[in-house]
Amino acid sequence: MSTVEAVARLGDWVAGLRWADVPSATRDRLGLVLLDSLGVTVVGARQPEQRALAAAWRPSAGPAPLVGGGVCTTVEAAAWLNATAMARLELDEGHKYAKGHPAAHGLPAVLALAADLGASGPSTLAALLAAYEVAARFGRATTLRAGMHPHGSWGVAGAAAGCAKLLGLPADQVAAAIDAGAGLPVAGHFASALDGNPVRDAWLGASNVSGLAAARMAAAGVARNTGTPALSLGDVLGSFDPGPLTDALGERWDVDLGYFKRHASCSFTHPAADAALAMRGLDLGAVEEIVVETHSLGGGLGRTTWDSRLGALFSTPFVVAAALVHGAVDPAVSADEGRDDPRVRALAAKVALRVAPDLDARLPDERAARVTVRMAGAEPRVVEVPNPIGDAAHHPMAEDDVLALLGRLLDPGTVATVHDVATGLPDSPDIGPALRRLADI
Template sequence: MSEEHVAELGKWVAGLAMVESSPVDRLGLVLLDVLGVTALGTGQPEHRALHAAWRPPAGPAPLIGTGARVSVDAAAWLGAMALVSRELDEGNKYAKGHPAAHGFPAVLALAAELDSSGADLAAALLAAYEVASRFGRATKLRQGMHPHGNWGVPGAAAGCARLLGLDAAATAAAIDTAAGLPVAGHFASATSGNPVRDAWLGAANVSGLVAARMAAGGMARNTGTAALSLGELLGSFDSTELTAELGTRWDITLGYFKRHAACSFTHPAVDAVLTLRGPDIEGVLVETHALGAGLSGVDWDNRLSAMFSTPFAVAAAAVTGAVGPGAPIDDPEVRALARRVRLVEADDLTARLPDERAARVTVTYTGGGSRTAEVPNPIGDADHHPLGEADVAALLRAWLPDRPGLVERAVALSRDLPGLPATGDALRALDGKEQS
């Protein structure tokens, strides 16, 4: 029965303290990435327009990088949308998605309101990540469903429950209630470039807040909702994954950071083609695993749909040498080469999932000849050229060249968090006011 595993998970979250050096170190790195990538997102024109149209009430939580301090719910929703808008947020191949994005915005916003200690905030963020990732492992979504906004909602609830100081039973009730608040979104929304895909993360974070508040008010129950909503309705659900190696395996140490502004399934192919660049490319064959084989579109009409196109990502890398947040989506040379990129599934690469998300790329040249490169995982994966603080900070400085002060404040917070007696002011300092 899933309620038994959720009860055990709730007990673990309620008693979680920051005592393990490995997850603490990795947590700081994930937090740094979340803060910087959120600031990148909030600075985009469409997000400035959304903020203006939303008119969120003033409040205690920073809308990172905007100069605004808004209500907890608005910061959670708008921050989550911004975090995922450029496809640069941290992810986890075992969870099959993005655990941090499902809960960190809500937990950070609530901590700013509560002025939580650094130790409590660190524990809450770790709880949010680990619970979301375990639900990701436990859930196998139906064909065609996107993983944003469904299995990750319990992570947001767990983190918020930890900040609120709920006991084991109430925390379990919050987690199970959150599992009953999933979004059933289709993957085609991402490949067609519909930003509703970003809003699913806003909904996930606010739903996690709602579930934790319901539990705090005594209105939530642990009845095994997860097995019904995430299982019977949205796919299948193995509740034993929720407690497997609980407290000894830290999924946060197994994630990946992104160097390319595109769906993670495109990254191994991009890394490979960057080693094969040369003049007069005739064509590109990309062999990938089953998860990435559908990203074959060549008719993108906005940045989101381009970021979910392997032909775009490969062509942009081959032509310009990078796939950054401002990669040209309308460059004629990029579009022409993308139409000469062929994407196919390779059974041998699919067989290597989930430990490897490999790609094999063969480039042929107009002058004759071809070259092949194979990559087991994208650079930045914990198992393949992992990135450290200096690497992540360097990426953020490159993406936010006009916000050096904000990046340095994010670096300082990510390092100092566990020892801070209170975090409200440090979090609000990330609003971006008076930053050079």
């Protein structure tokens, strides 16, 4: 099947998607993704760097909430700023088969547009599901060149699909929107994240705004489905196989296969953090070396120094040391006053990161890690985990778990409001007023 044909089939599927026809387990899972996403957006919005960005933006008044930001603004400003807040602390939901974050690529755009349109709950949820599923399929279909970061590339097509669905476009125009979205990727380098450069967060803002633009282009009749993904995501950014775009379409729901994050750090560090937490209680002063074995996707996160929050979140030595010292990898440990803890610095200097062929062979179903702690006068301690806690295939999180996670990071009143908004959407004839409640929390 050609890329043009595959995108046309996706457009037809998105246009015909009805919330009432979605299996109940998948509806529940999307609701959980929405709950988690809104909650971590609030946490991100309360960080000083995100507040400074919103202030510098000087957002004009409009119909869409700046989640946790105190104002309602234009659709595009809300989409950009909410997306960057959602990714600010590396807490947003992700997907190992898509090799990235489908929800963050399009959820903020869909919600901002839905608030503007006064869309119903069922139509909004169908659009959110379309955005997630199309983004995940594009993630499966795309193999980025070595060194590229996945933010802002393949996920634009999902944002375009969700916004086109919300606009009620027919199948051919949805396909045109998806094609146009795939032609608007960011070529971001992974080293920017390792260097702690927040431009990495902006790539998700760009994805959401570009998805909006692609859907508006399709609505205006100035977009076409010509096979752009094979050129932009394939020839330019890596390689592209259209097969995964339609594989088990309408039978497999990728939203069911994602993971929630209990650590504020890159997902590649999570299995090692879980293993470290399983060894809490060690005499850290006696530690001589910590060897972290991982898969090739996480093999570049071995820096033992950092000069920013984001740089720390992309350092496996920092995350492992923070887990052992603090017993958690919450936002406080990477904040300005926390990440220079001398105990963490000293322990991180003893961490060596290595790619293990046996763990690499278990991709993509497992993102495993093996942590060995060598101590003076004692036998080495070894803990291996197959996936991070929160993965759909390894200690998956239910609603109570997500609420408990948010409860560690937010006050009870805020968590209750986010929960009320997220769970109330399916029955809402106009989600605008409910979403705008999120501006003032």
